[in-house]
Every structure is written in C-alpha cells, then in structure tokens.
Amino acid sequence: MVLGEKLQEADKEIENKWVYVDGKKMENGMFKRQINPSDVIINTGDTSHTPRCPIPGRWKKVVRDPHLKWLAYWKDSIFGRRKYMNLKYCSSMFDISKFNTARELKINQAEIKQQYTVDFTRSNLMDKQCAIVTYLIDTLALRPGHVKDGEITAPTVGCCTLMVKNVILHEPSCLEFRFTGKALVDYENEVEVENLLNKEDLREKTEEDKLVVYWNSNKEVAIFLNHRRETLDFEEEQARKLSIQICELNASIDQKSELEIQRTHPSDKYYASEAGKLELDIEIEKIMEKIHELSLQEGTIACSQTYRLETLRENYLDPRITVAWCLRHRISVSKVSISFVAVGYGKEI
Numbered sequence: 001m002v003l004g005e006k007l008q009e010a011d012k013e014i015e016n017k018w019v020y021v022d023g024k025k026m027e028n029g030m031f032k033r034q035i036n037p038s039d040v041i042i043n044t045g046d047t048s049h050t051p052r053c054p055i056p057g058r059w060k061k062v063v064r065d066p067h068l069k070w071l072a073y074w075k076d077s078i079f080g081r082r083k084y085m086n087l088k089y090c091s092s093m094f095d096i097s098k099f100n101t102a103r104e105l106k107i108n109q110a111e112i113k114q115q116y117t118v119d120f121t122r123s124n125l126m127d128k129q130c131a132i133v134t135y136l137i138d139t140l141a142l143r144p145g146h147v148k149d150g151e152i153t154a155p156t157v158g159c160c161t162l163m164v165k166n167v168i169l170h171e172p173s174c175l176e177f178r179f180t181g182k183a184l185v186d187y188e189n190e191v192e193v194e195n196l197l198n199k200e201d202l203r204e205k206t207e208e209d210k211l212v213v214y215w216n217s218n219k220e221v222a223i224f225l226n227h228r229r230e231t232l233d234f235e236e237e238q239a240r241k242l243s244i245q246i247c248e249l250n251a252s253i254d255q256k257s258e259l260e261i262q263r264t265h266p267s268d269k270y271y272a273s274e275a276g277k278l279e280l281d282i283e284i285e286k287i288m289e290k291i292h293e294l295s296l297q298e299g300t301i302a303c304s305q306t307y308r309l310e311t312l313r314e315n316y317l318d319p320r321i322t323v324a325w326c327l328r329h330r331i332s333v334s335k336v337s338i339s340f341v342a343v344g345y346g347k348e349i
Helices: 092-107 109-119 125-140 207-224 233-262 274-305 309-315 319-328
Strands: 041-043 061-063 070-075 082-086 167-170 174-180 186-191
Touching: 092 109, 109 125, 125 186, 207 309, 233 274
Parallel strands: 041 061
Antiparallel strands: 041 070, 070 082, 167 174, 174 186
16 A cells, blocks of 8 residues: 555566576576575565565564565575565556656756756766767657666667667768667667657647547657557558558549539439539538548558557556647547556546
C-alpha cells in the first residue's frame, strides 16, 4: 500500500541453486548456491508487521523505511551484485513521478539549452562532451546509454557509448547516425537542426480527421524514438483489402461521372429529370464519404504497421496530456484507446 493505493509487486523470484552457463563469460560453469531467508534483507515500510519466511528460517535483516522503493534484496553468489525485488514498474506511482519530472524539466528547458550551448566552447574536454551528449538527447531524443560493469556487454549503443564509426559529418551541418540501439533495433538517421514536428490547425476538421492527425503525430514521435517493429501478415492483408475497396469505389465514381455526362443527352430521359439528377448526386456523395472513411482507416493502419505506438502511449505519453487534448477537441478518450488511463490515474487526471 503506497499513498493509499495498492500496488503490485514485480514478478521476481529467488533463483534456485544451479550451474551458471554462459559461454561468453569467465564465470561459465560456476555453481550458484541456494539463496536462503538468512541471505535476504526485507523492507516493510512504515508498518511494524514482519512477513513470515516462506521456508523455515529468519530474515537476515528487517528494514522499516517508507522512503525506499525496494521491498527486498540479496547478493548474487557468483557476481556479488545486489538483486532487488521492487514494486511493479508499470505501477501508476512510478509513471506519475516520471511525468511530473518531465513537467519540471520543461520549466528549466531554456536554462538547460543555454547552459549546454555555453559549454560547447569550454576548454575542458569533459564539459564539451557532456554538452554534446545533452544536446543530442534534447534534440534527437537519443537514449543516454551506459557501460555495465566496466565493459560493454551488448552491441547496443547510446549517446554515452557512441564511437567515431557511428557518426558521419556531412558539411555543412548534417549528422548521419548509424548504430544498433535499444532492443537491437538499427538506428539510421541523417539530421539537420530543424523542427521535426509542426502544429496543425484542427478547428475545421471532423473527428475522424482529428484522430488521423493524432495517430500521425504519434507515429512521428515513434519514428523519432526509433520504435520500429515487423509488420504482421494479417496487417498487410488488411491494408491490401482496404486498398482494393478504395480502388473499386473510385471506379464506381468514374461510372457515376459517366452517367453525369450522359444525363444531358436526350436519349437518357431519367437522368435528365430532376429526380434522376438528385439520386445520382446523392449516390456520388455517399461513395465519396465511404472513400474518405476507408482512406482514414488505411492511414491509421499504416501508422501502426511499422512502429510500436502502444509502447509510445504507455511509456512516453503523459495520459493527462492525451485526456486534455481529447477534451479540447471534443473527442471521446476511448477513441484513442488509452485503457491504461483507467488504471491508477483517476485522482491525478
């Protein structure tokens, strides 16, 4: 229970004894001993209740500190590192803290930009490097990246681990990036210093058009963050069927247009009449509306085919901003499918 709200624990279990197998490390073949209650330190927060051990024994130590985020920890018997049991990462408490930090960061954004601009000309090499990394994170949303245990254990690269081979300078002011990013996704981008996203006037648009703008904006940010994924077979089939439907409707429009021309001919008495003209105009209008509707669907599918928009919405987009956008443009929150808003965000929104 944190701030009156029940939060789930992360799905982490203490490993049983086993032989460590990893052909790339010198610890390969070492025996990992069983972790017992006497090896575990637990944190009960501000409660005096101490949970019983699941097996006979006593906890190594009981900490009662409500300001600590971890629930328990023990030391790995091979590497000697601490392993923590925490609250579930997706809990709203962490998300709200993250988004509030982003709000505070925005307040100081101008000051931060001014500082790293000044640091570009510093004589100290470390200050210059920090300024460049901050600039890349700020303008390109690149992940910081870091070195674990004194060595790079994976081929992934971030701002702090970029090498000369990962960046090519094209005169006068274009940077070409080529490296493997998070989740082993290749990042390839040529960047000029300019705005990547522009505001769009939505006042005269329909609800469907506004939603297309919303999904396109999400896709632009997903491209910015390199959240690519593979297109599934059923998505390609769905897009193909929509394209065929749109082509058939366009062909139907062409047929109706031919009738529009022919109705002035004396031999076509029905379409020359007022009733015939009205019926033809209504049919053409209905087909045009259907084409517009299918085109919007096609655009929405295209947005989500190659990029993980769910990852963006759930981890990077403050749901309070989404709700405010929906209210401003009179769109139901359910239309943008942010189901996570209903879990743990009621009071904050």
